[in-house]
Amino acid sequence: MRSRDDRDRAAFDEFVAARSGSLLRTAWLLTGDHHLAEDLVQHALMQVARHWERISTSPEAYARRTMHHQHISLWRKRRFSETALSGYDAAQPAADSDLRLSVTEALARLTPKQRAVLVLRYFEDLTEVQAAAVLGVSVGTVKSSTRQALGRLRVLAPELADLVGVES
Known part of the structure; x- marks a missing residue:
């Protein structure tokens, strides 16, 4: 018979295998950088593992919240410079690569706070x-941050107006 620790470890391993791709996509949308996204996911998964017994009923929500909080802490502390997004293919390829590139480039030109709000509202729903x-x-x-971010997107990438049904 397996011990409780073995069952917890197996459940955590299953969670990581099933949800790490989705967590990485979200982290990439937040950071705009593949390496920073991987760091965010790794940090979140370490926190999930540390608190698994307490959060095992909703580990994904805990991981996502941890990623968002860690991302906010990073940009508050460092105020790191924005980097152009290029060459990274999110794990689920989009049908229209030009549209994907336009969205990616437009998100990269937003402030970290604006990007975080849009990711939470429209990608995380x-x-x-x-x-x-x-x-x-x-x-x-x-x-107000959503309104400002969408307004900035309309200026930066008017070709994306069709996504939200807004006329330019």
């Missing part, structure tokens, strides 16, 4: 209240 909770800000801040 969180509500304004959920996004505010993840980012540790008010709902009003999420609303």
Whole structure:
């Protein structure tokens, strides 16, 4: 008979195998850099492993929240410079590579906070209240940041207006 530690380890290993690709895509959207994305996922998975017994009912939510918080901490501390996104193919190829490149380049030109809000709202499909909770800000801040980010995207990449049904 397997011990509880062995069962926990097996469940964690299954979680990592099943969800690490999705976590990496989200981390890449947040950071715009493959290496930083891998670091975010690795940090999140270490936290998940450390707290597995307590969070085993919702490890993915915990991992995503950890990634978002770690990303916010990084850009608050370092205010690192933005890098152009190129050459990275997110694990699920899009049908239209030109569109994918346009979205990628447009996201890279947003501030880290604007990118985080858009990723949470439109890629993670969180509500304004959920996004505010993840980012540790008010709902009003999420609303205004979303409005500002979308406005900036309209200026930076007017060709993306068709994605949201907005006329330029």
